[in-house]
Amino acid sequence: NAGVTQTPKFRILKIGQSMTLQCTQDMNHNYMYWYRQDPGMGLKLIYYSVGAGITDKGEVPNGYNVSRSTTEDFPLRLELAAPSQTSVYFCASSWGQGVTEAFFGQGTRLTVV
Amino acid sequence: GEDVEQSLFLSVREGDSSVINCTYTDSSSTYLYWYKQEPGAGLQLLTYIFSNMDMKQDQRLTVLLNKKDKHLSLRIADTQTGDSAIYFCAETTGRRALTFGSGTRLQVQP
Numbered sequence: 526n527a528g529v530t531q532t533p534k535f536r537i538l539k540i541g542q543s544m545t546l547q548c549t550q551d552m553n554h555n556y557m558y559w560y561r562q563d564p565g566m567g568l569k570l571i572y573y574s575v576g577a578g579i580t581d582k583g584e585v586p587n588g589y590n591v592s593r594s595t596t597e598d599f600p601l602r603l604e605l606a607a608p609s610q611t612s613v614y615f616c617a618s619s620w621g622q623g624v625t626e627a628f629f630g631q632g633t634r635l636t637v638v
Numbered sequence: 639g640e641d642v643e644q645s646l647f648l649s650v651r652e653g654d655s656s657v658i659n660c661t662y663t664d665s666s667s668t669y670l671y672w673y674k675q676e677p678g679a680g681l682q683l684l685t686y687i688f689s690n691m692d693m694k695q696d697q698r699l700t701v702l703l704n705k706k707d708k709h710l711s712l713r714i715a716d717t718q719t720g721d722s723a724i725y726f727c728a729e730t731t732g733r734r735a736l737t738f739g740s741g742t743r744l745q746v747q748p
Contacts, residue, residue: 629680630680632679
């Protein structure tokens with residue numbers, strides 16, 4: 526079972542560059558999430574999706590975009606990278622909200638220089 | 639909005655009990671979780687508790703919930719070096735995504 530797979534694991538971007546963080550899950554989960562983890566700050570929700578074709582903003586959406594064309598994939602797009610976006614990014618998925626467990630990917634460590 | 643707070647660091651000796659504390663602000667929180675993050679890895683669910691429960695025990699783990707004070711704790715009995723990790727408290731009402739605390743780094747000294 527692959528679970529939640531994120532690519533790449535590491536990336537260094539220059540200011541102003543763009544990139545897409547890939548996330549795919551093979552558990553047929555409806556809900557998918559993108560979080561960023563800054564040191565000592567816990568996880569902040571960037572965007573989430575409750576099903577294919579439906580996305581919504583989380584707590585810190587500025588500078589990011591998402592799409593959910595299939596149940597499996599939930600890519601996160603950075604259009605104009607800024608140093609403030611240096612962080613570790615986690616994708617997660619769950620069957621629902623509430624008691625269902627959220628499964629996390631291994632994370633993408635992004636540095637913007 | 640909802641907020642979850644934890645202390646940042648806890649150091650214990652191997653064999654001792656560890657207690658990690660968490661407070662939250664949303665009185666509508668229905669599901670409360672403890673996740674574990676090992677170095678370089680994603681988060682893994684350790685245990686959860688419903689808001690209508692006071693306590694839940696699962697092998698070496700004991701979760702205590704004081705709903706009146708909005709206080710959640712995780713006790714790890716007979717702490718081992720393999721328990722060294724960051725522990726995150728999280729909560730949800732069931733109608734929104736999880737809100738996480740900042741994580742408590744547990745260091746277990748041999």
